[in-house]
Amino acid sequence: MRKLLTSKWTKVAVFLVSSIPFVLLCTGLLRNDLGINPVETLQHTTGDWTLRFLIFTLAITPLRKTLNLPELIRFRRMLGLFAFFYVVLHFLTYLGPDQSFNFSGMWDDVAKRKFITVGFAAFVLLIPLAATSTTGMIRRLGGKRWQALHRLIYVCAILGVIHYYWLVKSDVRKPLMYAFFVGILLLWRVWNAYFRRKGKAPATVRSEVSTPTNLPAEKTFSEL
Amino acid sequence: MLTRRQPELTYADVTPKELYTNRRKLLRDIGIVGAAAAIAGEGILSIASPNLTAYATSKLNFTKGRFSTDEKVTPINDVTHYNNFYEFGTDKGDPAKNSQNFKTAPWTVSVEGEVKTPRKFSMDEILKLAPLEERIYRHRCVERWSIVVPWIGYSLSSLLKTFEPTPKAKYVAFESYYDLGQMPQSRYTGLEYPYVEGLRMDEAMHPLTLLCVGMYGETLPNQDGAPVRIVVPWKYGYKSIKSIVKIKFQEKEPPTTWNLQASNEYGFYSNVNPNVDHPRWSQATEHRLGELFSRKTVIFNGYADQVASLYNGMDLKKYH
Secondary structure, three states, rough: OHHHOOOOHHHHHHHHHHHHHHHHHHHHHHOOOOOOOHHHHHHHHHHHHHHHHHHHHHHHHHHHHHOOOOHHHHHHHHHHHHHHHHHHHHHHHHHHHHHOOOOOHHHHHHHHHHHHHHHHHHHHHHHHHOOOOOOOHHHHHOOHOOOOOOOOOHHHHHHHHHHHHHOOOOOOOHHHHHHHHHHHHHHHHHHHHHHHHHHOOOOOOOOOOOOOOOOOOOHHHOOO | OOOOOOOOHHHHHHOOOOHHOOHHHHHOOOOHHHHHHHHOOOOOOOOOOOOOOOOOOOOEEOOEEEOOOOOOOOHHHEEEEEEEHHHHHHOOOHHHHHHOOOOOOOEEEEEEEEEEOEEEEEEEHHHHHHHEEEEEEEEOOOOEEEEEEEEEEHHHHHHHHHOOEOOOOOEEEEEEEOOOOOOOOHHHHHOOOOOOEEEEHHHHOOOOOEEEEEEEEEEOOOOOOOOOEEEOOOOHHOOOOOOOOEEEEEOOOOOOHHHHOOOOOOOOOEEOOOOOOOOOOHHHHHHHHOOOEEOOOOOOOHHHHHHHHHHHOOOOOOOO
């Protein structure tokens, strides 16, 4: 397992798998095969994948600790960047077909519509996270500050779910499912922090030192 | 009224069936769903899946009616595979998928309430009550998508006029058929059933208001409200109630399903109005199926000349 997780090919595989929704959207677009309302398909699909990748990203730390697989950290940045990639596409499908690239109309909408306000806020808050995702930026910011900044992803995930919940008309099953996953992953962190403060961390990483990656800041943000 | 007359060109000719039956396989069949499916609880792309199923419709004999728009008619495949009929599920592809075995015969529509002699109509009686007309109407959903549909039917007033309402009759209430056994998907849709709607008497008697039994030259497909529905083209789509079994004259403003679900979002009148936003989204523009960019929404969905006078002196923001 460890070998598999540390192989560079696994990373390539995760990248390729994460790109599949994008590739499918592109081929669907080229084949004019995105359903009867292609614009809506693009909006919903990219929105769904944004939330899913936020959840995947948030799942890394709990999984590392509970399964004792510190190597999983290697995939977190990539998953987070995929969340950002899909939210950019999601935003463009709104700015383009919906708003005809008219920024003033967009601002009116952002100010007036609660569900767009929170969705837009989540998008904006993800920008600094994507911008500071490089190793150089981690070093420049210092682990502690970088970590504090990147806790914004909790806010983004919550806002993203609210955005979806406020959008649907009456069938809230899907937004609630996302809320459930985000809730579990955030509660785990609360629970974990509580026990760590009491000095008996319930889940510890077996060996921080063995974290096999070339990121110098790895140790500090592994606590996230 | 059901005839075997072959029109020179049917709407089915517009989009050959083999062209659209074999599409969309690739996206849905690719099995790399993995963790995504676990989270999404469904396929990799939430595409309104047009599993083109044949629908049992038969040709109707009709004449070209009044009030038709010359805008481009939306392809029948889009209209039949992208719509809301929450009794059959909340996804736009659900009605086509889940309504195929819906039983629409025998069918009776009961007209009751504040009338001298209530009576029940069989479907055959409804089809013979007045000459059928084709009316090509714009149809605007509150969700911002819009279509252009060649409906077939006659003004609802033709039916209502055969009754002698009491002086108390100020509104007309409608009720859809409901059977949980035939509509199991309705259980999780967040709405109360049977679906109910209503119109003020003058709205119901307006010649634009259609008692609709068909579209695209044939009887209504199940997913579009077979065998008989109402079409009110200047109001948001949810006012155009499907598969009706009851029409009731009454004194009080009837409750309406979406208003019961969220009264601040869906008013009784629900006239298409770009100046009155839905609380959660703008109604200024709409997405006409088949077009890339949004277009401006027109007040009363472009039927202001015919219907604006019904609302003279009314605050359309308050009575939205």
